[in-house]
Amino acid sequence: MSKVGFIGLGIMGAPMARHLIMAGHDVFLHSRSGVPSPLTEAGGVACVSPQAVAESANTIILMVPDTPHVQEVLFAENGVATGLGAGKCVIDMSSISPLATKDFARKIDDLGCDYVDAPVSGGEVGAKAGSLTIMCGGSDAAFARVLPLLELMGQNITHVGDVGSGQICKVANQIIVALNIEAVSEALVFASKAGADPEKVRQALMGGFASSKILEVHGKRMIKRTFDPGFRIELHQKDLGLALSNARQMGLSLPNTATAMELFNACVANGGSAWDHSGMVRALELLADHEIGRS
Amino acid sequence: MSKVGFIGLGIMGAPMARHLIMAGHDVFLHSRSGVPSPLTEAGGVACVSPQAVAESANTIILMVPDTPHVQEVLFAENGVATGLGAGKCVIDMSSISPLATKDFARKIDDLGCDYVDAPVSGGEVGAKAGSLTIMCGGSDAAFARVLPLLELMGQNITHVGDVGSGQICKVANQIIVALNIEAVSEALVFASKAGADPEKVRQALMGGFASSKILEVHGKRMIKRTFDPGFRIELHQKDLGLALSNARQMGLSLPNTATAMELFNACVANGGSAWDHSGMVRALELLADHEIGRS
Numbered sequence: 001m002s003k004v005g006f007i008g009l010g011i012m013g014a015p016m017a018r019h020l021i022m023a024g025h026d027v028f029l030h031s032r033s034g035v036p037s038p039l040t041e042a043g044g045v046a047c048v049s050p051q052a053v054a055e056s057a058n059t060i061i062l063m064v065p066d067t068p069h070v071q072e073v074l075f076a077e078n079g080v081a082t083g084l085g086a087g088k089c090v091i092d093m094s095s096i097s098p099l100a101t102k103d104f105a106r107k108i109d110d111l112g113c114d115y116v117d118a119p120v121s122g123g124e125v126g127a128k129a130g131s132l133t134i135m136c137g138g139s140d141a142a143f144a145r146v147l148p149l150l151e152l153m154g155q156n157i158t159h160v161g162d163v164g165s166g167q168i169c170k171v172a173n174q175i176i177v178a179l180n181i182e183a184v185s186e187a188l189v190f191a192s193k194a195g196a197d198p199e200k201v202r203q204a205l206m207g208g209f210a211s212s213k214i215l216e217v218h219g220k221r222m223i224k225r226t227f228d229p230g231f232r233i234e235l236h237q238k239d240l241g242l243a244l245s246n247a248r249q250m251g252l253s254l255p256n257t258a259t260a261m262e263l264f265n266a267c268v269a270n271g272g273s274a275w276d277h278s279g280m281v282r283a284l285e286l287l288a289d290h291e292i293g294r295s
Numbered sequence: 296m297s298k299v300g301f302i303g304l305g306i307m308g309a310p311m312a313r314h315l316i317m318a319g320h321d322v323f324l325h326s327r328s329g330v331p332s333p334l335t336e337a338g339g340v341a342c343v344s345p346q347a348v349a350e351s352a353n354t355i356i357l358m359v360p361d362t363p364h365v366q367e368v369l370f371a372e373n374g375v376a377t378g379l380g381a382g383k384c385v386i387d388m389s390s391i392s393p394l395a396t397k398d399f400a401r402k403i404d405d406l407g408c409d410y411v412d413a414p415v416s417g418g419e420v421g422a423k424a425g426s427l428t429i430m431c432g433g434s435d436a437a438f439a440r441v442l443p444l445l446e447l448m449g450q451n452i453t454h455v456g457d458v459g460s461g462q463i464c465k466v467a468n469q470i471i472v473a474l475n476i477e478a479v480s481e482a483l484v485f486a487s488k489a490g491a492d493p494e495k496v497r498q499a500l501m502g503g504f505a506s507s508k509i510l511e512v513h514g515k516r517m518i519k520r521t522f523d524p525g526f527r528i529e530l531h532q533k534d535l536g537l538a539l540s541n542a543r544q545m546g547l548s549l550p551n552t553a554t555a556m557e558l559f560n561a562c563v564a565n566g567g568s569a570w571d572h573s574g575m576v577r578a579l580e581l582l583a584d585h586e587i588g589r590s
Contacts, residue, residue: 179478
């Protein structure tokens with residue numbers, strides 16, 4: 001069994017770390033808001049700083065909210081970097097900027113350590129069940145090294161490519177999901193306002209080229225008016241923010257991602273930050289003064 | 296066997312009419328550009344006008360390019376309306392304006408006739424194979440009446456709702472297809488420009504919430520750079536034009552459909568009117584000065 005560090009023990013991180021403890025690893029824990037007692041009772045070791053975690057463990061996993069938090073955990077005073085020795089490995093499972101990730105990885109590489117970016121999808125349910133989808137970037141050797149640990153937390157684990165590719169893939173995923181939600185929203189609001197039964201339209205479209213996981217799942221939520229998360233709009237805003245800021249840095253135009261972000265912003269303006277992301281349809285409904293299914 | 300009229304014998308109409316002739320129906324034919332001789336050789340009867348078709352047949356099928364053509368065939372001098380008697384039935388299989396369809400149907404209804412809108416998808420291949428997807432609007436009785444004829448031309452036939460619902464469903468389909476193409480385009484251009492392998496990203500996303508028929512089929516075309524139709528951009532422009540004009544008439548905002556139309560326009564500006572609609576990605580590539588897969 002190996003010595004594993006886990007930094008960031010929130011809604012996602014705590015159940016993920018728990019799987020590592022339960023598998024018999026020596027797990028060293030740190031979190032900005034303190035280590036939850038169930039994890040230490042289960043055998044995890046609380047550490048005073050990211051540096052202390054990195055000194056005790058050979059593989060250090062991060063699961064924190066956003067790019068600045070990763071930067072701080074890695075490179076601030078008492079950060080991971082100050083505790084690393086050559087040959088150790090950092091796995092960032094947070095969802096953060098792909099461009100920043102490449103920068104962080106270079107600095108960790110300079111210390112003689114591996115870096116793997118491994119953002120996830122599947123949410124709290126997937127974290128608890130150990131069934132997360134994990135998208136990985138890093139060298140073949142680094143991926144092979146961390147795979148046994150990742151398999152304790154996820155089921156659908158892909159090595160997408162070089163370091164940064166995991167984060168790129170996650171952003172691409174969030175772009176498509178948001179824009180497919182927007183597509184289904186435009187189509188169903190159009191159909192409903194024109195007088196057709198949106199559920200009949202949804203069913204008719206499911207067999208053909210318009211079919212998608214989003215039409216199947218989120219289309220139904222829009223029609224049934226069930227906007228409990230699921231995946232909260234405020235989290236998808238963060239992801240589209242990463243897409244748009246990275247696109248701008250690279251000199252790339254993402255016109256419909258920009259519009260989708262504005263529609264999420266409009267939802268938040270109307271109290272929707274904790275709505276499921278399928279609630280994006282409400283912003284289009286406001287613009288049309290028409291609610292799906294209302295005759 | 297019944298007496299069936301067929302008006303509009305282009306790339307789609309000719310093979311569709313042929314299925315009716317081969318099934319043994321008495322088929323009365325008219326087309327702006329003349330009746331193709333293979334259809335008369337097979338037993339079809341050429342008529343001098345839409346009026347003459349409507350006088351000879353009990354069910355009159357239209358398959359013409361756009362809303363103004365349907366209006367002319369139905370209501371111009373020597374049009375279908377002047378040849379109709381009470382109890383006959385008009386099936387419009389063209390893809391036209393849902394709002395105009397409701398207007399046309401009202402006028403045909405005033406003559407004591409049924410009206411069914413039944414636009415199709417599946418293209419020339421589906422028309423020849425008799426495997427079209429057909430989306431129908433009309434009364435239950437009218438749908439039941441025309442279903443045996445439609446089954447000679449298509450396989451996946453849905454009664455979506457009242458008259459107009461078929462056209463509404465077709466427009467909704469074309470909105471989602473265009474916007475899912477745009478979504479995959481933004482995601483793959485982002486991933487490629489950021490340095491990931493777009494095919495690896497596509498594969499990684501296929502199992503999750505980003506999965507769609509478009510990611511599967513059109514995503515592959517974008518990566519393999521195969522932009523032969525398929526479905527031509529100029530045809531999809533027509534369909535988005537219907538979406539946008541009907542949306543404006545109804546007081547509805549379709550922001551991403553509008554952007555997708557502009558990207559198609561940009562493709563046409565670059566010689567792409569006959570590209571497959573997956574070629575929309577090229578407009579985003581122009582904006583980014585980056586081609587998918589180019590390092």
